[in-house]
Amino acid sequence: MQEQPRVDEAKRERAEREAARVDLAIEAFQAGRNREANYRQIFEHYHPIVHRFFRKRVFSADDQLDLTQETFLRVYKGLEGFRREARFGTWLFRIAHNTHLKWLRRIHPDEAGEALALPKSDSEPGTWETAEPAAVATEETALEDMLLDERQRLLRGAVEELPGQMRESTKLRIYQELSYREISVVMRLSVETVKVHLFQARKKLKKKLQGEFDMTI
C-alpha cells in the first residue's frame, strides 16, 4: 500500500495563519478600511486557485486570464454584501463557476440549458475507464488483448462484490487514480478510513483473484 506523506505541521500552521489573514482582510474590506490593500491580499491568496480553475476548463490562455479577471471583478463588486457566516471559498467558487457558465453560453448558445460547467475531462456517468491503457492491436498481441480483457473483467467483477464504501473507494483508486487525500474529499471520509478501506479491499481482492493474475493496487 502506498504510504501517505507525513503532514507538514509547520506548513499547515502557516496555511491557517494565511487563511486567518484573508478573513481579516475580508472583514476590513467590508468595513471600508484600506480597500485596495485588503482586496489585494484576498486576490493574491485566491488568484492561483481561480486561475487553475479556468486553466482546466478553457483552452485559450487569453480567455483564462479574462475569465479570471472577470471573476475577481465580480468578487470585488459583491464582496461588500458577502455574509461571513458562509465559507468565502465556496462563495468564490460559485462566482467562478457561474462566470465560466456564462462564457460557455456565449460561445455555445445551443448548450444554454446546461446547468453545470464541468472540467475538460468530462464523461457520462455510469461509464468508468480502467486504469490500464488499451493495448495496441497487432497480430502478435491478439492473445495478450484477450488476456487483458479477461483480467479486467475478473477485476471488475471482484470489485463489484466488495461492500459499500470499500467498493467505492477502490473504484476511485483503481479507475480514477485518485490519491488517498482526494478519495477522502470525494467520499467525505477521513484519510485513515480510506486507507483502511483500501487495505481491506486489497486483501479481499488478492484472496479472490489469487492464482489468476498478478495484481497491484
Added chain:
Amino acid sequence: MRESRIVPGVSSHPDLDRWIAYHGGELLESEEDQLRSHLVSCRACVSLVLDLESFNEPTCADDGSCADVRVSEFETASAWRAMKSALPASAIPPRVAQPRYAARRHLALAASLIFGVVGWSLWSVEHREHSRPQLNLAIHDLEPNRATRSGGDPNLTEVRNHEFSALVMLPSKSFATYEVTILDSQDQPVWGSEGLLPHPELGTLTLGLPPGSLEPGDFRLRLRGGEERILLDEELPITVRP
C-alpha cells in the same frame, strides 16, 4: 437538511448546489450515498468536487493533489497590475507622498534638479559643436542575477557621470508604491523619494540620472516597498565613473 434534486432532462449530472451541499455535509445520508455513487463513475464531477475543496483549503493537499497546474507569483503579480487598472476609480486612493524627512527630501530633490540642470547646461556648452540627440541611452537593468544591457557584473552597476543614465529596476516583490534612496559611501542619503509608482504592466521602476547628478564614487541604491511596514528592503551598489 436539503432534499435531493437532480436537474431533470437537461443534464445527467447533479447541479452545483447539490455538490456544494454534498461537500458541506448538508445532505441526508441517503442523498449523500446517491451522489457518492455518481462520483464513483464520473471523473468530471469528481474534478468539480476537488476544485471546490481547493477553493476552501488554504494550500494544496499534502500529496500535491491540487498542484497539477501551477501559477507563479510573477503571474499573480502581473494579474494584480491588470486587475488594479480595471477596478473602479474610487477603489484606488489618491497618491499622497509623505516623506518622513520632508525638508531633507525636498532639499535633496532640489539639489539633484539643480545639479541636473547645471550639469546638463555645462555638458551642452562643452559639447555644443558636437551636440546631437543622445541615442543608445545607457540603460542599466538592476535585477538580481540578470546581465545588464551595458554588460559587466550584474550586481555592480557603473554609470558615467557625464552621461544621462536610466536605472531600470525590477523589484523582487510587487507593491503599489516604492521608496528609493541613494546613499553615498558615508551612508548619507543624497537623493530620495517615496510613493513612486511602478510601470503598470511591467512592474519596473525607472530612475533617470541626469549628467553630473552624482559625483564620481560609490553609492548604494536602496529600494523599499510595503504599505504600513517595510516588507521589501533591497540595496544595489552603483559606482559613478567620471
